[in-house]
Amino acid sequence: MTEPSIPFFSPSLFEADRETALRLVYEIGTAPEQRFILGEFTARLERELAAVSGAEEVVLCGSGTGALTMALAAVGVGVGDEVLVPALGCAPLAAAVVSLGAVPVFADVNPGTLTMDPADAEARVTGRTRAVLPAHLFATMADMPRFVDLAKRYGLRLVEDSAVAQGAVLRGRPAGRWGEIGIFSFVQVKSFGMPGEGGALLTDDPRLAERLRLFRNHGQRPGERFVHRTVGWNSRFDELQARFQLHRLPGLADRLARRAAIADRYTERLAPLAGRGILVPPGGDEGRCAYVYTVLADDRDALSQYLQVRGVATHVYYPRPLPRHAAFARYAPPGARWPQAERACARILSLPLHPGLTDEQVERVADLVEEFAGCRPVSHR
């Protein structure tokens, strides 16, 4: 198959930073202290992310999945506890729960935002429910005010999966700052992605932060070795990546603005297709994270194919609800349905959205989607 002319992910994510990356490999690799994990750059990045987000504490760790697992453990989720998670989303949402011996209870999603529906989640609360784990997905933050309220009313712990939502703001409060703990992922395709694996935990609670620092390094306190105060994980942050992220942090706002501008342009071009079987995601700035641009298309597979043969790569995040995967099927009560998640899985299609796209490429994608919907004459490019 030929390479798409408009790839889904940027083919040159860190092109502009290549020389810096090489220099940092050399500098850190040859520095006398030979410190490669959890050193001064990790600590500095933690402070800078805390300053940007307003969190009292930021704890960097090995991945977004590690962050979710440790966050749930830190708030006390353990064997037999139930945790409310969205039925539509990525595997780590359920896997983190299962890895602690707890039970994911899948709630359906809101058909407009495609994030967990607070009313459906509430209907699934039982005496064993310990925590609720809403996730910001696609372009939209979950309805955090209602999840805060739900957690309060039932005495649940609230962990916020903001892996994809760095930079989004809802009612003046940034993503990652609504839960008792919020998390980010820095895997390469995320908004603050990097050439490797990493994640962050944000909290205002110093006791939670202390537990998280223990957890990420096998139960050892910072600076302490071979004193294991609890069983933890190896989820440490890499010094080279920390130094690279310190270099990339000042450009993040511009990259996020470019993503948002592309999303706005898609919406401007594609919103008129609502009567032709293609729905755009919620617009505006409020609670919006321009991480992926996901339309709902009645004839999704045909649209995807139409774009693909014309050189535009798309992605289906996510082809099936979590409880419909073999890994999680045992947590799906017999006969249970998640109608909105199931309907969304048959219709969702994400278009290319990354800061490296040119205006011309964005127009080309929009032209083709319009063309597919029958709104413009077929081009012969």
Ligand SMILES: Cc1ncc(COP(=O)(O)O)c(C=O)c1O
């Ligand atoms: C919503 C969400 N949560 C959690 C994760 C896990 O992050 P990571 O890939 O860094 O483990 C991801 C990304 O893959 C994600 O999209």
